[in-house]
Amino acid sequence: MALLEVEDLRVAYGKIEAVKGISFAVEAGEVVTLIGTNGAGKTTTLRTLSGLLKPATGKISFDGQPLDGVGAHKIVAMGLAHSPEGRRIFPRLSIEENLRLGAFLRKDPAGVADDIGSAYERFPILGERRRQAAGTLSGGEQQMLAMARALMSRPKLLMLDEPSMGLSPIMMQKIMSTIGELKAQGTTILLVEQNAQAALSLADHGHVMETGSITLSGTGEELMHDESVRKAYLGED
Amino acid sequence: MQDLPDQLANGLALGALYGLIAIGYTMVYGIVQLINFAHGEIFMIGGFGALTAYLWLPDGTGMAVALPLMILLGVVCAVLVAIGAERFAYRPLRGGPRLSPLITAIGLSLALQQAVWAFYPEAKKARPFPQLGGGDLDLGFVALSREDLFIFVSAPVCMLALGLFVAKTRTGRAMQATSQDPDTAKLMGVNTDRIIVTAFAIGAAFAAVAAIAQGFKTGEVNFRMGFIAGLKAFTAAVLGGIGNIYGAMVGGLVLGVGEAMATAYIGDVPGLEQFGGGSWKDVWAFILLILVLLVRPQGILGERLADRA
Numbered sequence: 001m002a003l004l005e006v007e008d009l010r011v012a013y014g015k016i017e018a019v020k021g022i023s024f025a026v027e028a029g030e031v032v033t034l035i036g037t038n039g040a041g042k043t044t045t046l047r048t049l050s051g052l053l054k055p056a057t058g059k060i061s062f063d064g065q066p067l068d069g070v071g072a073h074k075i076v077a078m079g080l081a082h083s084p085e086g087r088r089i090f091p092r093l094s095i096e097e098n099l100r101l102g103a104f105l106r107k108d109p110a111g112v113a114d115d116i117g118s119a120y121e122r123f124p125i126l127g128e129r130r131r132q133a134a135g136t137l138s139g140g141e142q143q144m145l146a147m148a149r150a151l152m153s154r155p156k157l158l159m160l161d162e163p164s165m166g167l168s169p170i171m172m173q174k175i176m177s178t179i180g181e182l183k184a185q186g187t188t189i190l191l192v193e194q195n196a197q198a199a200l201s202l203a204d205h206g207h208v209m210e211t212g213s214i215t216l217s218g219t220g221e222e223l224m225h226d227e228s229v230r231k232a233y234l235g236e237d
Numbered sequence: 238m239q240d241l242p243d244q245l246a247n248g249l250a251l252g253a254l255y256g257l258i259a260i261g262y263t264m265v266y267g268i269v270q271l272i273n274f275a276h277g278e279i280f281m282i283g284g285f286g287a288l289t290a291y292l293w294l295p296d297g298t299g300m301a302v303a304l305p306l307m308i309l310l311g312v313v314c315a316v317l318v319a320i321g322a323e324r325f326a327y328r329p330l331r332g333g334p335r336l337s338p339l340i341t342a343i344g345l346s347l348a349l350q351q352a353v354w355a356f357y358p359e360a361k362k363a364r365p366f367p368q369l370g371g372g373d374l375d376l377g378f379v380a381l382s383r384e385d386l387f388i389f390v391s392a393p394v395c396m397l398a399l400g401l402f403v404a405k406t407r408t409g410r411a412m413q414a415t416s417q418d419p420d421t422a423k424l425m426g427v428n429t430d431r432i433i434v435t436a437f438a439i440g441a442a443f444a445a446v447a448a449i450a451q452g453f454k455t456g457e458v459n460f461r462m463g464f465i466a467g468l469k470a471f472t473a474a475v476l477g478g479i480g481n482i483y484g485a486m487v488g489g490l491v492l493g494v495g496e497a498m499a500t501a502y503i504g505d506v507p508g509l510e511q512f513g514g515g516s517w518k519d520v521w522a523f524i525l526l527i528l529v530l531l532v533r534p535q536g537i538l539g540e541r542l543a544d545r546a
């Protein structure tokens with residue numbers, strides 16, 4: 001059984017259906033990506049998985065347990081961490097306080113301290129500025145903090161929503177190579193990206209979403225060489 | 238201006254009282270963007286709770302014994318009513334149109350007033366509140382009454398405890414996170430419903446302490462006392478920058494001192510003789526609010542909304 005299984009998931013805002021019955025799975029140790037244009041329903045899917053939105057119908061199971069009706073704050077306790085679109089760091093809390101909130105439910109202070117140390121090793125800039133209000137960080141630094149914060153819960157599955165959004169090419173490369181490192185360390189990742197090229201090159205499996213439906217699925221390699229994907233998402237004609 | 242120290246002490250005592258009530262408005266607003274118009278009635282119920290504790294004690298019980306019990310029962314009553322209001326009146330409306338909880342708050346405010354009026358013994362008119370007794374504390378330049386001392390001790394203690402709680406504890410950090418971004422706080426594993434209840438409870442506890450202070454000052458409690466006190470405290474919260482707990486206290490102090498100064502000295506200004514004295518104090522308080530908001534619409538310690546994004 002896969003770590004995450006989504007079956008015929010539908011999500012609606014009032015009468016408008018944003019996700020129209022999608023099914024996919026994420027195996028432990030894999031990187032799976034959802035690509036597609038703005039408004040395809042990718043963010044809605046992630047927000048539903050983490051419990052911020054309620055599905056209209058469909059089944060979600062995580063680590064063998066159903067997620068229906070489980071509150072968002074309990075889903076993170078089950079091992080599903082979500083780094084949301086737009087980074088959403090807590091701007092008036094310090095960097096270190098942001099990281100501590102990522103470990104809010106953990107009861108092992110020594111382990112938390114260790115993990116804060118590793119976050120600063122991974123992103124030295126965060127360590128240098130640990131007492132600074134997170135809102136003073138640049139966009140790329142905020143993205144580092146958002147990812148580090150999500151990792152603080154030691155998740156079984158890390159969901160990243162548009163980590164490269166609005167970043168400079170250099171910063172984007174840094175973030176993508178960090179995702180590559182996490183993958184190499186065995187972290188299971190569900191990655192939502194508009195930067196299809198970068199996402200597919202990292203992914204074991206990918207799904208193309210269009211207006212609420214999955215229209216194409218395959219390995220990262222297959223999708224990268226697919227004619228229609230190249231036309232629509234990789235800017236080739 | 239001989240009595241300036243006295244007027245200043247008077248204003249600070251009044252302001253600290255407003256500030257304590259204002260904390261409740263500002264904390265709830267900071268977290269759920271709701272103006273809890275029933276907060277004045279929570280304050281009033283705190284006052285009646287304290288009175289009840291006093292009436293239960295045998296005649297002749299000293300204040301040293303009575304006061305802690307009055308505070309305890311006042312706080313318990315106010316907190317229970319606030320938690321009940323959150324659970325049964327506001328929570329079902331969360332996520333709905335923003336006007337609905339506002340209307341509910343006004344309705345709840347009336348309902349609580351009428352409930353005390355109808356069911357508390359002899360509450361159809363003001364009920365006398367016990368007095369602290371004892372003489373003034375003479376500091377040389379100013380003599381402080383026992384009533385003022387009560388608020389001068391309790392307000393800083395409450396503020397210090399709240400400041401430490403918010404900055405240093407796990408729940409306090411979760412509270413800050415929830416006020417900055419509730420959805421993301423949930424993603425961290427914060428049970429935001431519990432944080433909201435905590436905010437209501439802290440605000441209610443502080444309001445109960447303020448009600449006891451006001452009972453001592455005015456010598457009575459009555460079912461309508463929450464209206465004007467709540468309005469003033471709400472003004473203090475807006476003046477200080479709503480959503481900011483220190484702003485609430487600063488706004489309260491500015492309002493209290495401004496009110497005391499205007500009451501004492503406006504009548505001495507040539508041409509303004511008829512505007513001095515206690516009957517104009519509310520007018521001056523709201524003029525102060527308008528003047529501050531003209532210069533700083535976000536309030537004294539408030540941030541512009543754009544900074545919060």
